[in-house]
Amino acid sequence: MYEVFFRKFNEKIALTREEEELIKQYLTPKKLRRKQYLLQEGDVCKYICIVEKGAMKAYVLNESGDERIVGFALEGWTIGDLSSFIKQEPATLNIDALEDCELVLISKAAHDELIRLVPKYETYIRILMTDAYMALQKRTAIMISMSLEEQYKALLEMYPAVVQRVPQHMIASFMGLTPETLSRVRGRITSRK
Amino acid sequence: MYEVFFRKFNEKIALTREEEELIKQYLTPKKLRRKQYLLQEGDVCKYICIVEKGAMKAYVLNESGDERIVGFALEGWTIGDLSSFIKQEPATLNIDALEDCELVLISKAAHDELIRLVPKYETYIRILMTDAYMALQKRTAIMISMSLEEQYKALLEMYPAVVQRVPQHMIASFMGLTPETLSRVRGRITSRK
DNA sequence: GGAATGCATTGACAAAAGTCAATGCTTTTT
């Protein structure tokens, strides 16, 4: 249990057995079936979630009521409405399972305690946030500076596992496009290349 | 000197006089004239930069060679090519001064030392990264889920000082639009409202 | 095994955004 979580953790900062055991006490395992919600808009995000197995997506609904995907999470990735989690305010994001999932949850209380008690946890979170921010900056730069063809190619490079695993209409949603437009973009890429 | 930097720091975590003095030794002041570069694409980002006075922008160049603005920084804000800074790899961002600026710089060596020596510095950076990530998530959600009119209104709420202070063609660039389109979007908002 | 559902693609058309050129107004430069 928690193999993926601690593997990812140790890739960034090596933990002793004792530290691992201590941290484990603050973690909660959870299984989620495909299409089940982890979080719904308006609820407070009670947990940061690390995916041990499966795949999740986070999205907002636009005025027409259709999903715009803000992010995905595969094995080893972290997902949650961070803003809602940190401030304990109602969430703007919806998060649900794309596949049957095994998750590790960290509650706000556990998170605060871990930061207080385990210096390496704070360091890990600092690095996690930094990495997440860098990745989102990169995605933002891609979105505002490239043609759709180039955006799609860049996402393929940046998130090959996601593009492979997730239906294309969700990639379209992630890019802020309709499925038809993404289909045509892909057509242009394969015909011209 | 460094008033704004320490004011922002103390808003998040209170420092003792001794801690302030210690941290000060790792900071470098720098003045930059309007239009001068802090960083050019291809160079390694040597410093994280906090704006004491003035305004900066970070941008990428698209295939047509025109600027797409990734972010602004006003007084008290932080700017830099974080990815380049952390990995000490060539930058993809250009950063320059919109106005004459007074800056506080933190080199990579200073940053690493501060993290090692001053626990509150690591905490501050963790919070800074978390806040930056939350803000960028919000901006991303806005960009993929809203009409241009709503995007502009949302940016007005999110960054009123920026919209007020910066020429509109830069706001257009920040939104991934041409200046003409933003002008028309603004026209539609004021006529319909 | 057949029906239903979800998904990607394509076509025809409508709506939105980009491009190019021109204008008028400031601000900056000299």
Add this chain to the structure above:
DNA sequence: AAAAAGCATTGACTTTTGTCAATGCATTCC
């Protein structure tokens, strides 16, 4: 004070993207 540069706006036109409808294919569900 005059000239130049920067900026926002507008109009005419082009290109891109969205919308709606239809099709074909694969997967899932009874």
